[in-house]
Amino acid sequence: MDKSKKSKFITGLVITGIIVLLTLWGMIKTPYDPYAMDSGAKFAKVSFSHFFGCDQFGRDVFSRVLIGIRETMFIAASVVFIGVFFGTILGMITGYFGGWLDEILMRFNDAMLAFPSILLALVIIGIFGPGKYQLIAALGIAFIPSFARVVRGEVLKIRNLDYVLSVKLYGASDLRILVVHILPNLKTVLLSTVIIGFNNAVLAEAGMSYLGIGVQPPEPSLGRMLSEAQAYIYTSPMSAIFPGLVIVLMILGFSLLGDTVGKKH
Amino acid sequence: MSNVLEVRNLTVEFKKNKKPFYAVNDVSFDVKEGEILGLAGESGCGKSTLSRAILGIQKKGVTGEIRHYYKRPQMVFQDPAGSLNPAKTIGFILEEPIRVRGHFSKEERERRVKDMLKKVDLPEEFLTRYPNELSGGQRQRVCIAASLMQEPRFLIADEPVSALDVTVQKQILDLLKKLHKELNLSILFISHDLRVIFDLCDRVMVMKSGKIVEMGDREEVYFHHKDPYTAQLMEAARTKYQ
């Protein structure tokens, strides 16, 4: 790893570390009740008691941001899990066995990939209706094709390597070849796709919630806080800027890590 | 002498831009017990496809008859970097053949792995090393060792020394000769280097565009050939090596 790559990696690690800490904080306790409205604190300025100020209902923005991070991370993790789990299975099977099954699945996959994942998620939400779990399902499904493609490409490369052929000649079963001999070599690729997946999931979740078809009120979410604060942008721009900055930090951390992890040269 | 392999009218057909293309075209030959049969040919002549078809790795488009007289023939490949799993230790790689087949106890397997390592002149410390810690020649020794773990009687060696420096090349060839004698192996040895084939093989086949154009004893093929392509090949080698 050269110097610039190393500093990128460390920056990414630090940012992601902070985000993870904030997630844990949000899981344990928030400074204020994120749902408690305090008419006296409406649009309260940034201060020591309210780090990020208060919103139009006098709710503490920092507490709501903590919950928002927690929610976003939960959704992103679920989405990536769905995508990686099914994508890996699908990619391994199609990449290894090839044939007509691969042909059909990959045609279908290509059609889905030609489709931006946001659009795909919109279709699925259109079917399931808006909501947090619907969003997880929608984004998870929308992410499967890209994971499947990455895994398939890698498996395709590995399956024709001589060492896989050797193991075949020993008489090992296909399952053993896939699990024992191919899967461990997918580690690096999977790691970087998982991180990039987190990056995309955070972005998509925030976008969907901004549009109002993700996490539903009164539960706070970063995207939704942005769209709500936008109406008061003349009076209280800070309630939009803080949640926005947090989204930027999350994506920045993951993208820095994704750029540096896994791609060895 | 009996045969370890009989190939009759083997053809491998690929579709290339919808036109049929015969990578292997109506090939028939035998490999006799205990012999090293050389297969010479230039790149793209179909030697690798032929070996894959014989071992059943290539199945699509294969017609004709392939008859093995012993179970589980093995193969040694050209690129020693790609033929070892980078995520596994040498010990794991060597044990794998007898782990998937055969019912040996853990101790017995370990004993066999150690024995084999000795046979290919590698020290025991290598058991815990990973392939990328080894030199090209050492890796090729590991590959040979792994291919012999199931005690096969027939081995295909596909350009096993082409990627190596001359001095290492010689060591590996000497190792193959030794193992051939000790284990009474039959080997189909594929190479583009006519000197190596002459050095190692009893009988030689020359392949061009999917066909065997000449086959016979070493001396016959090298000095009393009938086919014009063989003549061309030998002439090129003669000028090159003087």
Place this chain on the structure above:
Amino acid sequence: MRYALRKIATMFITLFFVSVIVFFSFSLIPGSPAMNKLGTEATPESIKALEHEMGLDRPVAERYGKWLLGVVRGDFGKSYSYNQPVTKLIADKLGATLLLSVMAIAITILVSIPLGIFMARKSDTKLDIFLSGFNQLIMAVPSFFSGILITLIFGVVLRVFVPGGYISYKTSLIRCIGYLVFPAFAIALPKISMVSKLLKDTVMAESGKDYVRTAYSRGNRTKSVFYKHVLFNALIPVITFLGMAFADIIAGSIIVEQVFSVPGMGRILLSSISGRDYPVIEAIILLLAFFVVLSNLIVDLLYHKFDPRINV
């Protein structure tokens, strides 16, 4: 030419698949649209009657066939909630969305390619390190947040434009473009960073290749090695990426329309999703898919022109 024809054929096949998937998945949703429409006053009889009126009692395949025939003629059916033809409903919204997308694409190309070249030429200087870091940051800003920041800076503080003051292109194309520049930039910003970074990276990767050494061995100036040899090779992967970026831009415009209150297809899509107005959703998705596939087609053809190795 044959390549182009084949690509066009593939494009229509993809669209056909999309239409099948979209139509059938909406037909599979439990609950009848008629029931939704009638709400709480629904009686089994009135639902039946309305279903018959809407043609929902016919088999799915027949309804699909009918719908597809209509689509080919430009008729997307009737909206459930607005009681007027979908085509009429989305016709003028389509223009705004398209104009916005095209502007964002144009900005992306016009800024990112020169920027990428500049960064590659200045590689390893302080300026490049700064620009790369800046790029990394911009990439992490989602377009709806950069939209809000742009609104805040140019709308609220500098007062260069009036947030929410969209002027239809029918009234004045110039003023419409003048307004749409801001959302277009919001959409284009992260793409500019990505494309310029990619271009720089591919230039660096290409620079290490054997043919570059050959070019030097013939006595080329460093500059001509770059412009005559490296650049066009480096652009090939960039073109592929642009294809995907265009698709993202078209989809992303839906979100940014909300930020800048542009009355495009985004708003009507959202209201149709919450109102379960399936004919409208189907129409918009199909249209967006059409533009995505079309932009992919253009990129494919361009790619073909650039890289002689892709034949057939």
Place this chain on the structure above:
Amino acid sequence: MLKVEDLNIKINDRRGNTIPVKDVDFEMDRGDILGIVGESGSGKSMSALAIAGLLSRHDMEKSGHIIFEGVSLLNCPRKVLRKIQGYEISMIFQEPLTSLNPIRRVGWQVEESLRIHTTMDKAERRERALKALADVELDDPEAVYNSFPHELSGGMRQRAMIAAAMISEPRLLIADEPTTALDVTIQAQIVELLKKINRERGTAILFISHDLSLVNTLCERVIVMKDGLVVESGICEEVFNNPKEEYTKGLIAAIPKNPFSERK
């Protein structure tokens, strides 16, 4: 014509200092064919690249002298170097496919040196390029001129590379393992072609190879390198039949026996 004195190349990178080339000395006259032989990592290619002026990594330190026709080439400004590169000294490489620009037509690449070093117009350049392609015994120069590298076979590509290198009639041709990637029959043809070029035009050839016997066929003199050092040098036949150094002996002993030398 060419004089290399105390050539040293040091690389300082993350892995520490390495010296791939140490104190290399040799001379070449016009019309000479000199071979450099060594196994991978011996520093032979790096020496060749240094002479062609193609080593310019930042983490590299070069010292000594490379003097070509009285001009010092090592560590000289690129402006000086550029006038000689592709005009007085040309180079061909091991992998003709990757050494050609994949998206430019072969003809464009063959005439590139002329475009850079002369004021010839398009038609003239084209004529010269077609002649150069014909000179390397390509059957259909016109077709080759108009094709892309991937459309040619390996042997044809290497011929095109030679045509591009010879089009400006250089005094020195550096050939870095030009036949390694090719089949034996093609190898023999390329070697014959190089011999012919040397014979007919008097171009000096610096031939880098790992293949001792190939060098023996082509070259008059040979330098044997190991770990950056020159181990042995001299007239080819002498070195071959009567090697003095242990390393050279080992190298020669490792060559598979030549079946053809035993007879006739």
